[in-house]
Amino acid sequence: MSWVTVTGFVNYEYSVYSSGNFGVRSQNENPAVQRDTERNINLQKQYKPVALPRIKYNIAFKTPHYFGPEMGGLAPLANWQLAFTGTWRKGGYHTFGNNPSIINNVRWVDSWGLDMRGSKTISLNQFRIQIIADIYNILNKKSLSTAALGDSYLVPGVYDMYQESLHFNESVYEELGLRHIAGDDKMGYYRDPGVPYQPLKYTSRATGLTQPDPKTYYYVGDVADLQELFPDDNIPEDLSDTERYVQYVNNEWTRVDKSTVQKVLDDKAYIFNPVNESFLFLAPRDIFFGIRISYDF
Numbered sequence: 001m002s003w004v005t006v007t008g009f010v011n012y013e014y015s016v017y018s019s020g021n022f023g024v025r026s027q028n029e030n031p032a033v034q035r036d037t038e039r040n041i042n043l044q045k046q047y048k049p050v051a052l053p054r055i056k057y058n059i060a061f062k063t064p065h066y067f068g069p070e071m072g073g074l075a076p077l078a079n080w081q082l083a084f085t086g087t088w089r090k091g092g093y094h095t096f097g098n099n100p101s102i103i104n105n106v107r108w109v110d111s112w113g114l115d116m117r118g119s120k121t122i123s124l125n126q127f128r129i130q131i132i133a134d135i136y137n138i139l140n141k142k143s144l145s146t147a148a149l150g151d152s153y154l155v156p157g158v159y160d161m162y163q164e165s166l167h168f169n170e171s172v173y174e175e176l177g178l179r180h181i182a183g184d185d186k187m188g189y190y191r192d193p194g195v196p197y198q199p200l201k202y203t204s205r206a207t208g209l210t211q212p213d214p215k216t217y218y219y220v221g222d223v224a225d226l227q228e229l230f231p232d233d234n235i236p237e238d239l240s241d242t243e244r245y246v247q248y249v250n251n252e253w254t255r256v257d258k259s260t261v262q263k264v265l266d267d268k269a270y271i272f273n274p275v276n277e278s279f280l281f282l283a284p285r286d287i288f289f290g291i292r293i294s295y296d297f
Contacts, residue, residue, distance in 0.1 A: 004067075008059035018049040040098065050104060054089040079121040084138075088112040094187045096163060097176040105172050109188035113283075114138050126297070132290040140285040144190045148279040158274055163187075165199070165272035179204065181219050183265075190280065191271040200245070200270040212248035217256050217264070220244050229253050 028034040060083035068077030089111045093104035116135045121128060149159050167183025181202050191197065199216045203209060205225040206218055219241070220226050226244065227235045233255070242258040242265075264270055273280065 005062040109186040130292040136286040145282040198269040
């Protein structure tokens, strides 16, 4: 009796990489712009040796030459090969902030992918006909492409707006001495293109903002400021994070409902996606078909 053959392998790679820049990559004829460029530590950062493990695995199924029932002299289930190849890579390190003594304080999201190859061989006398199908990214997984963010040297504004919109772990901001809305985001997180953008920003006191943006939800760090703005709401000291948001509407401050805030957080609607969304995801599912004909003399 013939059986389906199953083979496969798993490779684990533990690599250490280091990279960086010495000085800046460009010189600007405007001295003021050049000084700003030289002061930006992100343009001169160096990455010390860090470990980036990854895994590659494969599992293949093959039916024998004589397998299954025959139909019209052909065996539809025979001579099939189906192979799946997957990869996983630990997210790399990234430096957030402009402190030269703090590097590699955030990480990129882990990446993974799955490809498939299927083939069927048909024998007709001395002829062998092999039909092949290759499917890359079979699950059509979306991964943010850095091409959408542009070159951090040429268009640092877009790159910075993306980073600033993310909610990193609170320890990241504490180490940098910054006040920011905290969360569990990583570099590589994105807002689904179908979700409208809703910016969120941190402010210690809403009353201290001179030109508040009506489109932005502001997280107020000082509960006393909220108590001053809304004296009739009996706001407690132990206010939850989702109840601290306000919006400037029709020249006055209003509180944002916590369910609205929670939906913004759940949908990642606060993440700034580049305007050119056609470059957001550059590795969609690709399907290729081929045919190979051979003759046995």
